[in-house]
Amino acid sequence: xxxxxxxxxxxxxxxxxxxxxxxxxxxxKFEDELLLYSKTDEQALYLNxxxxxxxxxxxxxxxxxxxxxxxxxxxxxxxxxxxxxVIEVLSALESNGVITFADE
Amino acid sequence: MSNQxxxxxxxxxxxxxxxxxxxxxxxxLAEFLFFDxxxxxxxxxxxxxxxxYSGSRPMISLxxxxxxxxxxxxxxxxxxxxxxxxLYHCIDANRESHALHAGAVMRGNSCIILPGQSxxxxxxxxxxxxxxxxxxxxxxLIFLADxxxxxxxxxPISLKTGPNYYSWMKLQExxxxxxxxENEMMVPHxxxxxxxxPHEPQVTHIVFPHYVEGVAITLQPLSPAKSCFLLMxxxxxxxxxxxxGVPVLAETVRRCRSYSLTYSRFEDVESIFCSSNFLN
Numbered sequence: 001x002x003x004x005x006x007x008x009x010x011x012x013x014x015x016x017x018x019x020x021x022x023x024x025x026x027x028x029k030f031e032d033e034l035l036l037y038s039k040t041d042e043q044a045l046y047l048n049x050x051x052x053x054x055x056x057x058x059x060x061x062x063x064x065x066x067x068x069x070x071x072x073x074x075x076x077x078x079x080x081x082x083x084x085x086v087i088e089v090l091s092a093l094e095s096n097g098v099i100t101f102a103d104e
Numbered sequence: 105m106s107n108q109x110x111x112x113x114x115x116x117x118x119x120x121x122x123x124x125x126x127x128x129x130x131x132x133l134a135e136f137l138f139f140d141x142x143x144x145x146x147x148x149x150x151x152x153x154x155x156x157y158s159g160s161r162p163m164i165s166l167x168x169x170x171x172x173x174x175x176x177x178x179x180x181x182x183x184x185x186x187x188x189x190x191l192y193h194c195i196d197a198n199r200e201s202h203a204l205h206a207g208a209v210m211r212g213n214s215c216i217i218l219p220g221q222s223x224x225x226x227x228x229x230x231x232x233x234x235x236x237x238x239x240x241x242x243x244x245l246i247f248l249a250d251x252x253x254x255x256x257x258x259x260p261i262s263l264k265t266g267p268n269y270y271s272w273m274k275l276q277e278x279x280x281x282x283x284x285x286e287n288e289m290m291v292p293h294x295x296x297x298x299x300x301x302p303h304e305p306q307v308t309h310i311v312f313p314h315y316v317e318g319v320a321i322t323l324q325p326l327s328p329a330k331s332c333f334l335l336m337x338x339x340x341x342x343x344x345x346x347x348x349g350v351p352v353l354a355e356t357v358r359r360c361r362s363y364s365l366t367y368s369r370f371e372d373v374e375s376i377f378c379s380s381n382f383l384n
Contacts, residue, residue, distance in 0.1 A: 026347065028354045033329030037350050042342060044350075046333040 013087050015065035017101040019058040025098050036098060045096055054089045058099055064090060113150070114138040114190075116257060117247065119197040120150040121190055129162065130155040133179055136283070136292070137187055140258035140302070151193050153186065180285035187259060191245055194257065195341050201247040201255065202349045203341040208241035208256050208307075209233045214383040215254055215305035217246060218313050219338035225315030225367075231261045231296060232370050235272060236378060240293040240300060245340075252306045252356050260290040272370060309383070310335065310362040321372035324364045328354070331362030 025045075028035040034052045037044040047055060057067045068086045072079045093099045110125040112134040123138075125131040134155055154167040166174040166182050173189065174182045195203045207218035207230035216238075220226040227243040234240040241256035248254060265287055273296060283290040294300055312326070312334050326334070332354050342348040367373050376382055 026350070028329075028332065028350055030327065030329035030332070030354070030358075033327055035329055035332055035350065035354070037336070037348055039348055042348060044333060044336050044348075046329060 013064060013090060014101075015068070016063050017103065018061065018063050019067075019090060019093070019099040020102055021055070021058050021099055022097055038097065041097070043096060045093075045098065050085055051089045051093070054086055055093065055098070058090075058093075112138065114141040115150070116141055116190075116194040117198055117201075117255075118148050119193050120148065121193070122150045122152045123186075124152065124154045126154070126156045126158070129157045130164070133164075133183065133283075134186075136290075137183055137259065138190070139292075140300075142302070148197060151189075153189070155182075155186070178285055180283045180288065180290065183283055183290060184262075191257065195245070198247065198341055199344045201249050202339060202345065202352060204246050204248055204335065205244070205338040205340055206246050207243045208246050208254055209238035210241060210303060210305050211238050211383060213305075214308045215241070216309040216311055217254065217307050218311050219335055220313055221338070225313050227261055227263055228315065229313050229365075229367075229373070231263055231291065231293075232272065232373060233377060234261070234293055235274075235296040236374065237297070238377075239303070240297060241303065241305075248307065248352070248356060250352050250355075252359055253304050254307050255304050258293070258302070260292050261296070262288065262290050265289050307356060307360055310357065310360050312362075312364045314364070314366045315368065316366055317368050319366055319368050321367045321369070321376070322365070323376055324366075326362040326364055328357045328362070331357040331360075334364075 024038045024040050025036045026039065028037065032049060034047040035044060036047060053071065054067060057070060062070065064086070068083050071082045071086060075082060090099065094101065110127070110131050112123045112125060112131060114121050123134045125134055152168070156165045156167070161177070163175065163177060164179060164182055165172060166186055174185050176182070204217070204219055205221065207226040209216050209230060218226040218229060230243040240258070241254065242258050243261045244259065245257040246254045265284065273291070278295050281292055281295060310331055332350070335353050335357060336342070336350065339349060339353065
C-alpha cells in the first residue's frame with residue numbers, strides 16, 4: 001500500500017504530546033524531497049518540504065506545541081497557516097505509522 | 105524459445121516453461137505468445153502446461169498437471185490465462201531484478217518506460233509509439249537491473265478493441281494474425297513495426313501515462329522523488345528485494361527524466377513523442 005501525504009484533513013491533537021518516530025521506516029533523500037518507506041508493511045510516503053521539516057523536528061524530542069512555535073519563529077509571515085499545517089502533517093504521519101505520540 | 109516436437113520450451117530469467125501441444129494448431133498458438141521470449145537458464149524445474157486442441161470446431165483447453173485452467177473455444181481467453189501464468193512465475197522466481205508493470209519502447213539510444221496499472225492506457229500508447237517509429241520492447245512487464253538495464257518481456261501487444269485503434273494500426277488485412285475476443289485483442293508487434301531486434305537498453309525516460317477521455321494533453325515533468333514514489337506503485341516483486349528495491353529505483357530515477365502524461369488524442373501525443381526535442 002502506498003500513500004501520499006497531503007494537507008486536506010485535520011484531526012484534533014493535544015499540543016503537549018511529543019511525537020516519536022517509528023524505526024520501521026527508512027528514508028530515501030532526494031535533494032529537497034524525501035521518500036519514506038516501511039519494509040515491514042510495504043508502505044511508502046512522499047513528503048513535501050513542510051512534511052520533511054516537521055518530521056525532522058519530530059526527531060528533536062519536541063512537543064507538538066514546540067514544533068509549531070519553532071516553525072512560526074522561522075516563518076513569521078505564515079504564522080496562521082503553520083499551526084494547522086503542522087497538525088495536518090503530524091496526523092498523516094501518525095495515521096501511516098511513521099510516528100506515535102507520547103505524553104510530555 | 106525452442107521447439108522439440110510439439111513441445112514449446114521457453115522461459116525468462118531463471119524460470120523455464122514447457123508447453124506440450126497436441127497438434128500444430130496448439131503449437132501455433134503457443135508460438136504466437138512466446139515467439140520473442142528468450143530461452144531460460146535451466147536453474148529451476150520447468151513449469152509444465154498442456155495445450156490441447158480437439159474436434160473439428162476445436163475446443164481448446166489448458167492444463168497444469170491435473171488442474172484444468174481453461175476449457176472453451178476462445179483462443180484469446182486461453183492466451184490471457186497462459187500468459188498470466190507464465191508472467192506470474194517469472195516474477196515470483198525473480199530475486200535479483202525489479203519487475204515493473206510497464207510498457208517500454210526505444211529509439212536510438214533512448215529507452216522510454218511507461219509504468220502504470222491496467223487501464224491507464226500504457227499498452228495502447230506503447231502500440232501507437234511502435235506504429236510511429238519506436239521499436240517495441242514490451243507492453244506489460246520489464247525487469248530492471250541495478251544498473252538501469254531493461255530486460256523486457258516481449259509478447260504480443262494486448263489491446264482493447266475499438267474502431268479508432270484500427271485506423272492508425274492499419275490492421276485491416278491482418279485479421280488472421282490477430283487473436284480477438286469481444287472487447288480485446290492480441291496483436292503481433294511486427295504488424296505495427298517490422299523493425300525488431302532484441303535489445304536490453306538502459307532506461308533514459310520514464311513516462312507515467314494516464315488516458316482520460318476528452319482532456320487536453322499535458323506532459324508534466326516529475327521530480328525524482330515523485331517519480332520514485334509512482335514507480336514503486338508499479339513494482340510487483342518489491343518484497344523479494346533488499347530494501348523493497350527502493351534504493352535501486354531511486355538511483356534509476358535520478359539518471360532519467362520523468363514525466364506524467366495525461367492524454368486523450370493521439371494527434372496530440374504525436375506532437376510530443378515524434379519531435380526530436382523530447383528524447384534529446
